[in-house]
Amino acid sequence: MHLRVTAPDEFAWVEAPAGSLRPGEARIETLLSAVSVASELSVVRDGPLPARLGYQTLGRMVQTQATPGLLPGQRVVCTLGHAASGVCRADHLIPVPDDVPDRPALCVILGEETHKGTRKVAPAAGEPTPVAGAGLLGLLSVFNLTRRGVTQLSVREPDPARRALARRLGAAAYTPGELPHDAFAVGLE
Numbered sequence: 001m002h003l004r005v006t007a008p009d010e011f012a013w014v015e016a017p018a019g020s021l022r023p024g025e026a027r028i029e030t031l032l033s034a035v036s037v038a039s040e041l042s043v044v045r046d047g048p049l050p051a052r053l054g055y056q057t058l059g060r061m062v063q064t065q066a067t068p069g070l071l072p073g074q075r076v077v078c079t080l081g082h083a084a085s086g087v088c089r090a091d092h093l094i095p096v097p098d099d100v101p102d103r104p105a106l107c108v109i110l111g112e113e114t115h116k117g118t119r120k121v122a123p124a125a126g127e128p129t130p131v132a133g134a135g136l137l138g139l140l141s142v143f144n145l146t147r148r149g150v151t152q153l154s155v156r157e158p159d160p161a162r163r164a165l166a167r168r169l170g171a172a173a174y175t176p177g178e179l180p181h182d183a184f185a186v187g188l189e
Contacts, residue, residue, distance in 0.1 A: 002083035003053045005044050016086065021065040026093060028059035028078055029085045032106050036137065054081025056113070058106040064090060075102070077109040107136065114140040114188075118148060123186050125149040130179060131171065132189040134162035139169060141188045146170040154179055 001013045021027060034056040043051050057080035064070050075096040078088040096105040114137055123129040129150055131138050134157035145153055146169060153171035156179055157163045163173035 002081065002086065004050050005053060006050045008045055008047075008049070016083070019087065021063060021087060023065050024090050025065050025087050026061050026070060026076075026090045027063040027085060027087055028057070028076065028080055028093075029062045030057050030059045030080060030083055031075070032058040032102055033080070033082045034106055034110060035082075052081055052083075054083070055079055056106060056109050057081060057083070058096065058102055059085075061093070070095065075105065077105060107140075110137060111140045111144070113137075115144045117141065117188060118144040121186050121188060123148075123150050126152060127186065128152040128154065128184055130154045130156060130184050130187040131166075132156055132187065134159070134166040134173065138162075138188075139165055142166055142169045142171045145188075154184075 001015055004012050004014045006012050033054045036055065040053050043053065057078050059076055059078060059080060061070060061072055061074045061076055062085070063072060070090055070093065076093040077096060078093050080086045080088060094109060118141060123145070127150070129145060129152060131141050131153060134155050138155060138157070142153055142155060155163065155166040155171045155173045156176055157166060157173055158176055166173040
């Protein structure tokens with residue numbers, strides 16, 4: 001089963017046929033899936049519809065088709081989305097060490113995703129750079145940007161507690177409307 005948005009603000013769990021595995025594939029049972037409020041909310045409201053939701057998943061491999069190095073029962077991170085289970089290419093799975101708890105394991109992959117984004121945008125160390133939002137992805141972006149030497153970070157966030165977290169990570173934090181929209185050459189959302 002996977003979560004689908006069928007119309008604006010309408011959801012349904014849709015049964016997906018299990019099917020047989022092909023070589024190089026693994027069947028994953030979901031333990032946790034990450035929610036991106038901004039990206040998923042835009043799909044829920046504006047489409048395109050119908051659409052599957054979700055992207056990053058922490059799961060347990062329940063079956064594999066002759067995939068060396070991966071064993072049934074092993075926890076992995078993949079891009080299954082909001083689904084009870086599904087099939088992923090084994091070469092796209094990231095094994096999770098036994099001593100890493102579930103939630104931090106899922107957060108690590110999100111940190112890696114924001115790292116890729118900050119590398120692509122590649123602001124210069126002294127370049128003013130805004131980050132839209134101080135949720136998990138926004139804060140991970142701030143963390144990655146400050147580690148790349150970017151010092152002029154501005155975070156736009158309505159929640160005072162989240163603004164405080166952004167400040168602790170080295171960013172200036174503002175409420176929506178306090179930052180001009182055309183003052184920056186690059187930015188992250």
